Amino acid sequence: MLIKRIDKTLRGMIFILYFGIFFLALYAPVIQHVKGYPAGENIYSLFSPICHQYPTRCFWIFDRPWALCARCASAYLGIAIAALVSRPKYTFSKRALIGVTVICFAAIDPMLQLFGFYESTNVVRSITGLAGGYGAFMLIYPLPFKYKEQVI
Secondary structure, eight states: HHHHHHHHHHHHHHHHHHHHHHHHHHHHHHHHHHOTTTTTHHHHHHTTOOOOGGGGSOOEEEHHHHHSSHHHHHHHHHHHHHHHHHHOOOOOHHHHHHHHHHHHHHHHHHHHHHHHHHOOOOHHHEEEEHHHHHHHHHHOOOSSSOOOOOOO
């Protein structure tokens, strides 16, 4: 029972953290639209070390780009969603295998784009970002065992 409570608490904290990052990326252009230019720049600066923020690869709202590119924003959303929907019904090694497989699938698009085969779209970037975020959660979620209901 204690393990299940720890699991739910950890998942809740992970969801709040990563959904908060996703929300801040969306909030930066909204606050600039409402309050004017300098507002929201601190959010863009906060995310600049973790994302390239190329405007052509970002979603736009109110004629302003999000603070994260489509792939990064979707990856953080994917981690948040995975924290809610995935359950440790598999052993850690099976979850890690699923995570690596999904991350490899998600890496196909950026690799094809990197080697110049085509220019990806934001929709494809967001799909691969969601998949990569889900895979990352499955790979690194800290409970390396599965639990069963325990009656005490």
